[in-house]
Amino acid sequence: MTNLTIRLDQNDKNNFSEICDKIGLSVSAAFNVFVKAVIHEQRIPFELSARDDSFYCPANIRHLEQLKKLDDEGKLHFSEHSLEEIDRMAE
Secondary structure, three states, X not given: OOOXXXXXXXXXXXXXXXXXXXXXXXXXXXXXXXXXXXXXXXXXXXXXXXXXXXXXXXXHHHHHHHHHHHHHOOOOOOOOOOHHHHXXXXX
């Protein structure tokens, strides 16, 4: 065995550790699973893409920030609907 040191954002590390705990894996075991998958598949075992994610585009971020501001000010109101009502609205 050998040691590997990596740098991660603290929040990412904490979130990753929590997920590993829920799955029942240590962080070290999770990285070993990733390494074994890369070796076995001879590739990164998930898609890497430079495509734009419209949810995180600047225009949508501004829109979401505006909605949050309205909500914080008590100016954003939602109405409740049953699933049946939503289905009828979609027709």
